[in-house]
Amino acid sequence: MPLRERDPALEEEARIAARLVRGFRAGAEECARCETEMIERYSRGLRCLLARRTGDDERARDLLQETLCIAIEKLRTTPLEKPERLAGYLRGIAVRVAANAGRRGRRESPGLDESTIEATPHEPRRQFQQVASEEARCAVRKVLQSMPVERDRELLIRFYVYDQDKQEICREMGLSSLHFNRVLFRAKNRFKKLLEESAGGADFAPSGGG
Amino acid sequence: MDKKYMELHLAVDRYLQGALSGSELAAFEERLTWDQGLLDDLELAERFRDELREVATERFDAVDDARARIVDWLSKLFYIPQYAAAAAFALAVALTAGLLVGPLGAGRSPDGFHATPTQIVPLLAVRGAAAQSVAFDARSQLVLLVDVTGFHTAYRVSVRADRPGASPFWMQDDMQPTHLESLAVGMPGELLEAGRYVLTVEGVSAAVEGGKTYEHIQEISFESVPAD
Numbered sequence: 001m002p003l004r005e006r007d008p009a010l011e012e013e014a015r016i017a018a019r020l021v022r023g024f025r026a027g028a029e030e031c032a033r034c035e036t037e038m039i040e041r042y043s044r045g046l047r048c049l050l051a052r053r054t055g056d057d058e059r060a061r062d063l064l065q066e067t068l069c070i071a072i073e074k075l076r077t078t079p080l081e082k083p084e085r086l087a088g089y090l091r092g093i094a095v096r097v098a099a100n101a102g103r104r105g106r107r108e109s110p111g112l113d114e115s116t117i118e119a120t121p122h123e124p125r126r127q128f129q130q131v132a133s134e135e136a137r138c139a140v141r142k143v144l145q146s147m148p149v150e151r152d153r154e155l156l157i158r159f160y161v162y163d164q165d166k167q168e169i170c171r172e173m174g175l176s177s178l179h180f181n182r183v184l185f186r187a188k189n190r191f192k193k194l195l196e197e198s199a200g201g202a203d204f205a206p207s208g209g210g
Numbered sequence: 211m212d213k214k215y216m217e218l219h220l221a222v223d224r225y226l227q228g229a230l231s232g233s234e235l236a237a238f239e240e241r242l243t244w245d246q247g248l249l250d251d252l253e254l255a256e257r258f259r260d261e262l263r264e265v266a267t268e269r270f271d272a273v274d275d276a277r278a279r280i281v282d283w284l285s286k287l288f289y290i291p292q293y294a295a296a297a298a299f300a301l302a303v304a305l306t307a308g309l310l311v312g313p314l315g316a317g318r319s320p321d322g323f324h325a326t327p328t329q330i331v332p333l334l335a336v337r338g339a340a341a342q343s344v345a346f347d348a349r350s351q352l353v354l355l356v357d358v359t360g361f362h363t364a365y366r367v368s369v370r371a372d373r374p375g376a377s378p379f380w381m382q383d384d385m386q387p388t389h390l391e392s393l394a395v396g397m398p399g400e401l402l403e404a405g406r407y408v409l410t411v412e413g414v415s416a417a418v419e420g421g422k423t424y425e426h427i428q429e430i431s432f433e434s435v436p437a438d
Contacts, residue, residue: 013244045243048252087243091236094243133261137268140261160259161266163227166220185219188251191258 016041017086024075035072042087043068046094053098063101067094132198139194143187151175152183159184218248222255299353299394329399330355333409333430341372341406341431346399348436354395354409358387358427362413366424367395372406372431384414402434 020041023034046067051060070093080089147153151173158164158173170180224230225238242248329346332355346352358365365385368378380397387393393411408431412424 009245010241042243044246045249048249049239049242085240088236088240091240091243095239133264136257136261137265140258140265144265156262157266159223160262165227165229166224181220184223188219188255188258192254195254195257 013087014084018083021075021080021083021086024072025079031076038071038086039068042090046090049091049094050098053095054101059101063094063097067097070097135198136195139191139198142194143190146190147183147187152187155180155183156187219251219255222248222251225252226256226259299396327351328353330394333432341433343433343435344402345435345437346402348399348402350399352397352399352402354397356393356395356409356411356430358393358411358413362415362425362427364414365393365427366412366414367393368410368412369395369397369401370408370410372408378410402436404434404436406431406433408432 020034020038023030023037025031026034043064047060047064050063050067051057054060054063067090071090080086082088144153144156147156155169155173155175158169159166166177166180169175170177221230221234221238225235230238242252327347327350329350330353331344331346333344334342334357344352344354356367364383365387366381366383367385368381370376370378380401382395385393385395395409408429410429411427413427415423415425
């Protein structure tokens with residue numbers, strides 16, 4: 001998986017991360033500005049990660065605040081060895097916070113800094129999340145109907161409904177990896193376009209970059 | 211299409227499946243913290259997966275409903291004793307046919323038994339009425355359900371084409387009424403080409419010499435209409 005390959009978005013992220021980490025050690029004004037920027041940049045992703053690990057979206061909101069509090073406190077006092085890996089550092093804290101929350105097993109206040117709580121941005125619902133379930137289901141049906149080959153529809157069902165492994169599906173159905181990738185990619189893109197139409201025609205945020 | 215972008219797209223699905231290895235998971239989640247496009251892709255893929263599951267469930271439910279309706283219909287049908295008996299006979303015929311063309315037959319499939327669809331068709335003898343039409347699939351096993359009267363020890367049923375001088379091409383002897391004076395006559399559907407036929411029912415009596423005598427009971431005319 002080429003996630004660590006150098007690409008423009010990754011390089012930009014490294015530059016921004018290094019600047020933010022340096023900012024925490026600068027003057028109070030710069031420190032406050034960097035805190036705000038860090039919260040804005042990483043909150044959505046961290047909350048998503050926490051929600052997936054805890055299975056509780058509301059709890060993830062609390063744990064996000066706990067994660068950011070720990071990170072800010074540490075960054076103010078201890079320099080990072082690799083400032084460009086701020087994202088990895090934050091992810092590590094979030095994983096530990098989620099694990100600890102799982103061990104606590106109950107909702108309790110982590111004793112947060114109120115100023116940080118207020119600074120945590122409220123995540124607006126993404127445009128395609130606003131599309132009603134029935135419309136989204138209609139879009140899925142249209143995607144399925146638009147696929148002329150029954151085998152491709154079966155591929156989607158096997159992968160998404162039965163959670164079958166890609167290699168297993170390709171082997172059993174005699175498909176190449178490339179064909180598999182294309183079917184999935186096109187189906188999701190078609191779904192995205194249909195949701196865009198349902199949501200009012202405006203494009204969603206472009207994929208593939210930060 | 212950007213290959214790397216496509217691979218990242220697929221990593222989203224693998225993440226949702228929980229199929230990423232430890233180092234892949236760490237790298238993916240690290241990128242997830244800042245890559246808004248990846249977050250969009252993840253949420254979109256998750257929505258697509260969830261809605262697809264809903265649609266698939268709807269389809270399965272529809273199939274289950276159809277099955278439930280069929281079972282309900284059959285249970286009502288088989289509440290009638292004659293049909294219940296015929297069903298038992300049809301099952302026996304289907305199993306026998308399965309054994310013959312399945313593991314014991316020369317042309318059996320490597321997977322084992324062939325599925326043999328069975329159709330149960332009541333044949334009604336109404337005096338003065340036109341010949342009854344029987345629609346069936348030639349590939350199916352046919353069970354003709356015939357009411358009988360009288361007090362014979364057994365019955366013989368034969369089927370012939372409805373034309374002068376035609377000989378029976380299907381015959382079953384020593385049949386016992388399955389239930390309440392009803393006979394279930396099983397035969398391969400492929401024997402009945404489109405046309406008119408006569409089903410003859412005879413009562414069997416043991417003769418003094420140890421042989422059998424047959425007494426004509428009734429004839430039922432019917433017309434075969436292949437379903438397809």
